[in-house]
Amino acid sequence: MKTKYIIIGFAALALMSSCSKTRTEAQQPDLPDENAWVNDETLPVPVRFAAPKVMTKAPVTTLENEKVGILGLSYGQGNWTTNSQNTVTLIPNDSGSSTDSYGYTVNAGGEVELNDKYFYPMDNAENFTFFGYYPAKSAWSGWVRVDGDAYKVKFNINGTTDILYARSEAKDYETEEGTVLKGFNGKYIRTINQDGVANEYAPELVFNHILTRIDFSIKAKEAGSGLGIKSLKILNQTTTADLIVAWKSGKEKEGTLAPQGNPGDISVQYQNQSVYDLSLTDQAVALDPVMLIPGQEFTCVLEYANGDESPEFAVTLPEAEDGKYAGKCYSVTLSVLSPVEVTLKATLTEWGEPIDAGEIEVG
Structure with missing residues (x-):
């Protein structure tokens, strides 16, 4: 049986210019050319999302005009802390690290509208994994929250809501010179764009139905x-259930629902x-x-x-x-x-x- 998916691709990924190496901040530099970052290493690489690719016949058939939650975490690095002041977050979509806790809207053209431009740290010290969930709301029940070793979202299960989950972790990329790059970080994204293989290696969120x-x-x-x-x-x-969006100590619980109440x-x-x-x-x-x-x-x-x-x-x-x-x-x-x-x-x-x-x- 063929698995049906909803896919969001990242057209170009993200360097973040930041004076902090443990936490990223939204920056909005003036870029002379929107793609100048590919060859100019002094420029940060902006986060951009391609139009969602729909491959499902489920009740949710498109994410256009819907809100999706997207989170970028430095995952499995030994530096993920649930302390709200030190959580390594690329896209701040959780109440523990930012007041920007709302879902990102997929517009009628299929592009994700970010509230600000976000970038990877310039020092490339952190490798980020991306997590996505649907639906995301502007109400508290749609926020990601930090709970022990987990990032969670609370959902009401009423029989009519389709809940989707996605996760994107970088594949190792070997350059022509034989250097193996880990990702996702700024150097990784810049290199795959320079080498013309971004379509294969750039982050891609494949949304699965979890009910x-x-x-x-x-x-x-x-x-x-x-x-x-x-x-x-x-x-x-x-x-009522918690969707485990990300889990500090491993992947086995991610994308699962924990009943509550x-x-x-x-x-x-x-x-x-x-x-x-x-x-x-x-x-x-x-x-x-x-x-x-x-x-x-x-x-x-x-x-x-x-x-x-x-x-x-x-x-x-x-x-x-x-x-x-x-x-x-x-x-x-x-x-x-x-x-x-x-x-x-x-x-x-x-x-x-x-x-x-x-x-x-x-x-």
């Missing part, structure tokens, strides 16, 4: 049953409504996609038009070949037998074309 998506359809088992549905709920779900119920919407008046026939009607904390089994309940509820029933998804349910999409058909019976069928798809998770009889 499990289920596409429910519902029908009456028999025509003329007169059944109606008011709602479908998924019970005891994580409704008490569980709650999540409604599966129909035409953007949580409560609806849906008359059932023997022809299946598609409900809106619902996105959940990754898992294989979910407990559901139907509310009928007369206010009665079905018995609770389990939706068990096919076992994922790689053992991971994040970023995968499943289709589930509910076949309602009577106000007390439900049959269920469920199948699996990669995010994009739903994986058939079968049919479930409910009633």
Whole structure:
């Protein structure tokens, strides 16, 4: 199965002019030529982002006019500290090191609009890794915060929000002279531009879906049953979670969600409504996609038009070949037998074309 992505490329990356070697600051020098930095080592290299490249059929199909969070950290250098005064941050998108804690907007042309120009340190002493997440907000819940060894963002999981994550770490680059350069730093970016290989080695943010998506359809088992549905709920779900954007001591937890708070119920919407008046026939009607904390089994309940509820029933998804349910999409058909019976069928798809998770009889 092919993985579907949303990609943001960095057209030209970043030197930062700074009198501090442990923390970068936004600078705005007057550049005589926007590309003069490629061959003039006295000039800093500005951060520029190419238009996002979309390779997904998920609910989020483009990042244009959306806010994305982008963070540049000196990662794995032994100098990453969670002290708010010393955090090595290239693009200050966290409340621990800057008041500039808002998401960066991707404009209609697909370019990321930074609030200032940012540059790598001129001494090339730090190698930066880039992290991205979506959605990013101007409210507190969309900020990155420092928590122990982690950079985290808190999200509400309501079934309708698509959460994306990206990470870009430099590949070693060997010059024609045989010198191996580490990155991302100013010297690395300047060299790959001089050598004409920036498209291959420049930072690129590939955004992955990190929730499990289920596409429910519902029908009456028999025509003329007169059944109606008011709602479908998924019970005891994580409704608040922290996305671990970056982790000081390793990569294994990055891009994962840590549940927070008490569980709650999540409604599966129909035409953007949580409560609806849906008359059932023997022809299946598609409900809106619902996105959940990754898992294989979910407990559901139907509310009928007369206010009665079905018995609770389990939706068990096919076992994922790689053992991971994040970023995968499943289709589930509910076949309602009577106000007390439900049959269920469920199948699996990669995010994009739903994986058939079968049919479930409910009633």
